[in-house]
Amino acid sequence: MTGYNVAVVGATGAVGTRMIEMLAQSTLPLGEVKLLASARSAGQTRQFKGQDLVIEELVPESFEGVDIALFSAGGGISKKFAPEAVKRGAVVVDNTSAFRMDPEVPLVVPEVNSEALKAHKGIIANPNCSTIQMMVALEPIRQVAGLKRIIVSTYQAVSGAGAKAMAELKRESQAYLSGTPVADLQPEILPCGGDKKHYPIAFNALPQIDVFAEEDYTYEEWKMINETRKIMEDDTIKVAATCVRIPVFAGHSESVYIETEKVIPVSAVKELLAKAPGVVLEDDPSQQIYPQALNSVGKKETFVGRLRRDLDVAEGLHMWVVSDNLLKGAAWNSVQIAETLHELDLVRVP
Amino acid sequence: MTGYNVAVVGATGAVGTRMIEMLAQSTLPLGEVKLLASARSAGQTRQFKGQDLVIEELVPESFEGVDIALFSAGGGISKKFAPEAVKRGAVVVDNTSAFRMDPEVPLVVPEVNSEALKAHKGIIANPNCSTIQMMVALEPIRQVAGLKRIIVSTYQAVSGAGAKAMAELKRESQAYLSGTPVADLQPEILPCGGDKKHYPIAFNALPQIDVFAEEDYTYEEWKMINETRKIMEDDTIKVAATCVRIPVFAGHSESVYIETEKVIPVSAVKELLAKAPGVVLEDDPSQQIYPQALNSVGKKETFVGRLRRDLDVAEGLHMWVVSDNLLKGAAWNSVQIAETLHELDLVRVP
Numbered sequence: 001m002t003g004y005n006v007a008v009v010g011a012t013g014a015v016g017t018r019m020i021e022m023l024a025q026s027t028l029p030l031g032e033v034k035l036l037a038s039a040r041s042a043g044q045t046r047q048f049k050g051q052d053l054v055i056e057e058l059v060p061e062s063f064e065g066v067d068i069a070l071f072s073a074g075g076g077i078s079k080k081f082a083p084e085a086v087k088r089g090a091v092v093v094d095n096t097s098a099f100r101m102d103p104e105v106p107l108v109v110p111e112v113n114s115e116a117l118k119a120h121k122g123i124i125a126n127p128n129c130s131t132i133q134m135m136v137a138l139e140p141i142r143q144v145a146g147l148k149r150i151i152v153s154t155y156q157a158v159s160g161a162g163a164k165a166m167a168e169l170k171r172e173s174q175a176y177l178s179g180t181p182v183a184d185l186q187p188e189i190l191p192c193g194g195d196k197k198h199y200p201i202a203f204n205a206l207p208q209i210d211v212f213a214e215e216d217y218t219y220e221e222w223k224m225i226n227e228t229r230k231i232m233e234d235d236t237i238k239v240a241a242t243c244v245r246i247p248v249f250a251g252h253s254e255s256v257y258i259e260t261e262k263v264i265p266v267s268a269v270k271e272l273l274a275k276a277p278g279v280v281l282e283d284d285p286s287q288q289i290y291p292q293a294l295n296s297v298g299k300k301e302t303f304v305g306r307l308r309r310d311l312d313v314a315e316g317l318h319m320w321v322v323s324d325n326l327l328k329g330a331a332w333n334s335v336q337i338a339e340t341l342h343e344l345d346l347v348r349v350p
Numbered sequence: 351m352t353g354y355n356v357a358v359v360g361a362t363g364a365v366g367t368r369m370i371e372m373l374a375q376s377t378l379p380l381g382e383v384k385l386l387a388s389a390r391s392a393g394q395t396r397q398f399k400g401q402d403l404v405i406e407e408l409v410p411e412s413f414e415g416v417d418i419a420l421f422s423a424g425g426g427i428s429k430k431f432a433p434e435a436v437k438r439g440a441v442v443v444d445n446t447s448a449f450r451m452d453p454e455v456p457l458v459v460p461e462v463n464s465e466a467l468k469a470h471k472g473i474i475a476n477p478n479c480s481t482i483q484m485m486v487a488l489e490p491i492r493q494v495a496g497l498k499r500i501i502v503s504t505y506q507a508v509s510g511a512g513a514k515a516m517a518e519l520k521r522e523s524q525a526y527l528s529g530t531p532v533a534d535l536q537p538e539i540l541p542c543g544g545d546k547k548h549y550p551i552a553f554n555a556l557p558q559i560d561v562f563a564e565e566d567y568t569y570e571e572w573k574m575i576n577e578t579r580k581i582m583e584d585d586t587i588k589v590a591a592t593c594v595r596i597p598v599f600a601g602h603s604e605s606v607y608i609e610t611e612k613v614i615p616v617s618a619v620k621e622l623l624a625k626a627p628g629v630v631l632e633d634d635p636s637q638q639i640y641p642q643a644l645n646s647v648g649k650k651e652t653f654v655g656r657l658r659r660d661l662d663v664a665e666g667l668h669m670w671v672v673s674d675n676l677l678k679g680a681a682w683n684s685v686q687i688a689e690t691l692h693e694l695d696l697v698r699v700p
Contacts, residue, residue: 149662153503153605155555155596170527177524182644197638204644205505205596205603207656207670212635216616216658225661238662242605242670246505246555246596253555255503255592255605266566285562288547294532294554306557308566311575312499312588320557320592 003031004347006338007066007090009081010073011035011046011055014163015095018331019070024049028068028339036062037073060084067347070334071095086122086349091341093334095126097219100227107230109333110340111278112139116233117341122349124337127231128223129329130154130243130252135231136302136328137321138258140276141269142232146261148315149238152224155246155253156209157293158190158201160325165189165201166249172202173247191245201247209243218243251293252325259315266309269317273304278328283307291322299324300332353381354697356688357416357440359431360423361385361396361405364513365445368681369420374399378418378689386412387423410434417697420684421445436472436699441691443474443684447569450475450577457580459683460690461628462489466583467691472699474687477581478573479679480504480593480602485581486652486678487671488608490626491619492582496611498665499588502574505596505603506559507643508540508551510675515539515551516599522552523597541595551597559593568593601643602675609665616659619667623654628678633657641672649674650682 006023010016016037023033033048035055042057056062058077063069063085071078071085072095082092082099099105106116107125112135117124127135134152141147158165172185187198191208199206209220217225224241274281282291283305291303302323310316323329341347356373360366366387373383383398385405392407406412408427413419413435421428421435422445432442432449449455456466457475462485467474477485484502491497508515522535537548541558549556559570567575574591624631632641633655641653652673660666673679691697 151501151607153592155505155594173523174527177520177527191638195638199638199642200644203598204642205598206642207603207605207640208638212638215661216635216656217661240607240660240662240666240668242503242656242668244505244603244605244670246598248553248555248597253557253594255557255594257501257590285566288541288545288549288558288562290557292549292554292556294550306566306592310590311565311567312590316590318590318592320594 003029004067004342005031005034005065007034007036007063007069009036009058009069009071009077012037012041012044013072014159014166015072015326015330018326019072019334020046020048022327022331022335026335026339028335028342034062034066063088063090066090068093068338070338072330082123089349091120091347091349092123093126093337094123095330095334097128097223099123100125100127101230107227108337109135109231110336111136113231113233114340114344117344117346120346126330126334126337127227128220129160129325130156130220130254131224131227131231132329132333133252133302133321133323134224134254134256135228136278137256137273137304137319140272140279141258141260141264144272145264147232147237147258148261149259150228151240151257153242153255154244155248156243157248157250157252157325158245159250160252161190161193169201169247169249172200176202201245203247206245207242209245248293250324250326251296251322252329253291253293254321256319256321257310258317259313260317263314266307266317269307278302279304281305291320293322296322296324300327302328353379354417354692355381355384355415357384357386357413357419359386359408359419359421359427362387362391362394363422364509364516365422365676365680368676369422369684370396370398372677372681372685376685376689378685378692384412384416413438413440416440418443418688420688422680432473439699441470441472441474441697441699443476443687445476445680445684447478447573449473450477451580457577458687459485459581460686461486463581463583464690464694467694467696470696476680476684476687477577478570479510479675480506480570480604481574481577481581482679482683483602483652483671483673484574484604484606485578486628487606487623487654487669490622490629491608491610491614494622495614497582497587497608498611499609500578501590501607503592503605504594505598506593507598507600507602507675508595509600510602511540511543519551519597519599522550526552551595553597556595557592559595598643600674600676601646601672602679603641603643604671606669606671607660608667609663610667613664616657616667619657628652629654631655641670643672646672646674650677652678
């Protein structure tokens with residue numbers, strides 16, 4: 001073969017931009033790369049391996065001849081156009097929440113459950129950013145010691161809410177530092193573009209990501225609960241999440257508490273994680289070494305540190321998990337799924 | 351009586367400045383107010399109820415004729431000068447960690463354990479900021495349903511590290527927004543002025559507050575564990591803490607998970623907290639109402655929201671707890687202790 005024709009849907013967004021970068025670095029044999037977006041962005045160009053690619057307007061016919069379509073243009077676009085892509089023979093890797101909990105759709109973190117790809121029917125879902133990095137960190141521990149329970153509190157970057165949210169953090173921060181009163185910061189997007197009220201994120205912490213849903217958990221919190229169980233194929237894992245947006249541009253951090261089935265010493269966990277795929281262990285309190293959001297930017301790995309035993313519960317472990325939410329949390333995981341589909345010879349609609 | 355002579359030790363610091371404000375708003379009958387600081391600051395003036403007070407250099411003799419001394423100038427100063435104040439008949443309310451775990455010294459949050467003041471021998475300790483607000487939120491629940499376990503992840507403001515740390519966040523933020531690369535931000539204070547390495551806090555999250563101690567927990571984390579047990583007078587409460595600094599100037603936020611002895615419905619917890627002393631319940635997901643650090647600034651109360659049951663553990667509850675760390679977490683709690691000492695007629699060294 002000469003290579004796969006790949007389409008990027010949502011090529012101008014925060015994630016789409018990174019998808020193009022990740023594709024350029026990928027080992028995936030590439031044929032034609034096609035950048036798709038709304039009519040508004042059509043005609044703009046983006047660099048790809050030294051070439052200028054012209055962005056085309058997304059229409060159903062865009063997928064003629066496409067082998068792999070990477071979607072990151074919002075759930076509505078995925079729901080409408082992913083079936084059109086599949087109908088035309090393209091395998092879809094979808095970075096929205098549109099199909100994640102569909103029992104027919106594999107939800108994949110390649111380090112954890114690439115086997116699930118074998119059952120794909122044309123669409124593969126990329127999990128939520130905050131879920132992915134937690135799965136990469138916990139799977140090596142689960143394999144050895146089992147996993148009964150997760151309690152996670154997140155420290156999520158604004159880039160997870162898109163390029164406009166990043167611009168909002170920048171604008172508000174500049175205004176605040178120039179003396180603008182908090183009441184005059186005029187937030188328009190965060191905590192959630194689709195919700196009624198908006199609050200400043202600059203120098204603040206907002207315990208709302210996505211809209212509120214059942215039991216007064218946010219949809220983001222439900223994603224972490226439900227997606228964890230689906231990816232780990234274990235509905236008995238107890239998962240509780242509190243998802244919080246903080247004034248960081250990129251890089252999600254997570255304070256994660258787990259209880260394993262079997263007691264495992266911290267030293268053994270460190271050994272496991274030091275050699276685990278996709279994980280970088282950054283953990284040396286004597287040298288103040290621990291993962292930091294700013295250091296994770298632009299990197300594909302998930303960084304784990306602050307590993308320590310719970311002082312009261314023998315099976316309890318605490319840790320700090322950080323990753324670039326636009327890369328492993330979105331663009332890189334999507335391209336990595338495409339690479340894995342290629343390795344397993346699954347780039348075809350069954 | 352005409353009123354108490356009150357000394358503020360560390361009058362020019364982030365907390366000392368707020369102590370002066372809180373004293374001015376206090377119901378405490380006041381005689382003379384004396385502002386004390388290092389020789390470097392002596393001679394400066396500070397406004398107090400429309401008067402200019404001249405800052406004096408702190409020496410042992412400063413406490414002659416003083417009834418109440420509020421200390422917030424670092425643990426070393428407290429260790430050296432608090433006994434000097436007591437020797438001269440002043441009751442000391444100390445905001446440092448110098449005496450907190452001394453079994454002879456009451457550690458007091460007035461809403462929780464003002465009874466402990468009765469045993470004071472001249473020094474009363476003000477708990478750590480992150481502990482205080484958690485105690486205010488949890489005590490009403492504990493009284494009704496008991497408390498077995500706490501797992502807390504904090505989102506702490508830089509003002510907890512003092513005025514210089516606030517200036518550092520401002521300087522780094524401005525530099526970053528002007529295009530300075532992360533590698534050139536030149537952090538000098540955070541995460542911890544007394545530790546070896548310094549990292550940028552602007553647009554970052556640092557999982558280190560204070561230095562590392564036993565079991566790879568930081569000293570800040572140990573404070574939350576040990577102080578909780580001392581204030582609640584129950585060494586059987588399981589406490590685990592992960593303390594994280596985020597780029598917020600003022601207002602600590604906390605993601606708190608608890609397990610009670612008895613199952614208590616969330617609706618009953620909300621009723622309890624709505625009428626609890628020092629608590630403001632801000633909890634209406636349908637209207638996106640929850641506590642926010644920016645909204646807590648300048649307020650004396652502890653704000654609680656995002657209350658919801660754990661989905662797997664019947665005795666489990668999650669919540670979000672926010673308070674101005676310089677007020678309830680420091681200056682206001684200290685002045686409130688002084689007010690309570692007055693109400694209980696305990697302003698004397700036994």
